[in-house]
Amino acid sequence: MFESLSEKLGGVFGRLRGKGALTENDVMAAAREIRVALLEADVALPVVKDFIETVKQKAVGQEVIRSVTPGQQIVKIVHDALVEMLGGGSEDLKFGAPPCAYLMVGLQGSGKTTSTAKIAKRLTDKQGKKVLMASLDVYRPAAQEQLRQLGQQTGIATLDIVAGQKPVDIARRAMDTGRKEGFDVVMLDTAGRLAIDAELMNEAAAIRKAVNPVEILLVADAMTGQDAVNTAKAFDEKVGLTGIMLTRVDGDARGGAAMSMKAVTGKPIKLLGVGEKWDALEAFHPDRIAGRILGMGDVVSLVEKAVETVDHEEAAKMAKKFRKGKFDFNDLLSQMQQMKKMGGMGAMMKMLPGLGKMAAQIDAAGIDDSVMKKQEAIIFSMTLAERENPDLLNASRKKRIAAGSGTTVQEINMIVKQIKQMQTVMKRMKKMGSGKMMGMMKDMMGGDMGALSGAMNPDALADDMADLDDGGALGPNPFAPGGALSNAGSNISTADLQRLLGNPNVKGGHGGKKK
Incomplete structure (x- = not known):
């Protein structure tokens, strides 16, 4: 996802490393190039301004100018600023007294239902949790059947489908089943819309009130760039999010959504969807992502x-x-x-x-x-x-x-x-x-x-x-x-x-x- 940005930043740092000493003008010129690279990567303008200001304040000083390896020091300054922009530290999924509820929200086409199954499988395989999935989407034809089939493919239990029930009633029934049958986590896949509307938000808020979830995860498509950030802001204002999962990160997205999300919404990215396989799910680590962007690799993830x-x-x-x-x-x-x-x-x-x-x-x-x-x-x-x-x-x-x-x-x-x-x-x-x-x-x-x-x-x-x-x-x-x-x-x-x-x-x- 960050290939283009990584290539451009690599060119900037390559020129800096080639110089024995750096002047303030060199630093300013590099800052301008970094600014253009970030904007071309679809990073939000206010985020770019704050980022460049941070880099300038730390880089334009005697400590860097007189350093033996000024180019390397600026790379470190940019790396630290990137980590901060991406969210600072990683945040794991939370758990509460069983059964705890995970509420999955998002727009249609973002990969919400598939992501629900992927997270459920991850919790089962890696953390030994007993997970129940339930579809609250009574509007999209065969939406509940889709989740049932995904449950069969992954070996994750799904709530029985009862025709005619409303989303809030299905959510309550899922929690009751979770209590009776000893499930650790109940994942609730809500309905999506083609666009944000009052009905969608009111329904999500009502479900939240009924089940009191420990996680409200927005599933957003990284390919939509700043639209994903705007969607996150709207959901957070109306429903209140605890975290975000970005899908299609393995595609040709420019990376602006991932780099702007925490700074604009204040909510952490917790997971990345990096492929179609069931295990193609990564925890979001800002320091590792920053290392990949700057060509430092990610040996720990490897x-x-x-x-x-x-x-x-x-x-x-x-x-x-x-x-x-x-x-x-x-x-x-x-x-x-x-x-x-x-x-x-x-x-x-x-x-x-x-x-x-x-x-x-x-x-x-x-x-x-x-x-x-x-x-x-x-x-x-x-x-x-x-x-x-x-x-x-x-x-x-x-x-x-x-x-x-x-x-x-x-x-x-x-x-x-x-x-x-x-x-x-x-x-x-x-x-x-x-x-x-x-x-x-x-x-x-x-x-x-x-x-x-x-x-x-x-x-x-x-x-x-x-x-x-x-x-x-x-x-x-x-x-x-x-x-x-x-x-x-x-x-x-x-x-x-x-x-x-x-x-x-x-x-x-x-x-x-x-x-």
Whole structure:
């Protein structure tokens, strides 16, 4: 959602970092560029004015001008101001004495009913709550049936549908059922309208009075920009909100709704809808979002996602193989499937510090998760013996696999080369000793975030990869000095990216020699 803003701010900070010292004029010029970038991102004008004023007050001073790294200090000032603008700290969903009610409000088409089911599943899976869903929408045809079907898909209980009941009566019946059957949370999905009107507000206020909810969540579409902010203001004035959930955050929205919401309404964004899957729901963390906007990555969210999606038994088996210096097509397939669970290659790269630009270049080069799909097709076309022993792949076997997977022998050779490279890396890691390897894994999986942050530093990653290969069996190492990825955060050519990611039709590039 913030790609355009991130790119523009990155350009501003890149110019500042390139200067040894900063004058007051440099700071003012940067502030003007930041102001334009925020306005183009559809951030509310009063919010932009306050933001720029805050940055100016902190940046125009002797402390920054005389700093050894003035550009970096201004980045920190902007980061802190962004965190404040986005809401300061994250706020979790509240709970009360069971059954507590969650009242879901919003306009039609914002994704309110689907979001109700997503939140219910999140509360069930992550927090062990027993949740009951009830549709109070008696106006839209099949609205209650829609929620019932979503309940079946997610395994969440739904209130029985009784024809002819009014919304307030349904809400009271839902709370009674919650008390009798031991539910922790009762989620009430109210009716939406195409526009805000008095009838909608009065009905929501009456339901609130009847059930006294602990959360009144507005579901707003991030794609509508400032209209979402205006909707939040109207609902808060008439009904009183406790928080906001933004949907379609994974779309092409410019980000203005998320960045203006807290400042304009005073209500926190609590959740973000980031996709169509049931688990495509994120808690809103202002500091992490600010880090993503400024290209600092979001390692904490990446690790949290890994912990949720990793099959620990499979990971233990793979680690055991790696310690023996082994790597085959089954391991590559497992890694690709794990990456898909975590959102794909592009989503992961955007969360790693310094690699945001590279993710954008990969998108521009037309390289996406279809590369992994093609490699999966190749592996699925192999026999079990071939997957376990890449050395079996002679010319006739490669032709058979290419025909079965709809690829070429050249593409088969590329994936075989990947396997050989990984086998070499595993053998090098084996020589490092199991103690050092297990220490690294313990740091990454055991909650030592300081060690993890160090491990995710692009320069440290480049050094580690350069140590693993000095230009020997791996061929030209992209992470070694002079390689295509020797400066992971810098711009590299599209040809380099395509070559590194397995496009056999692209040769050369500035990293390494042509082969």
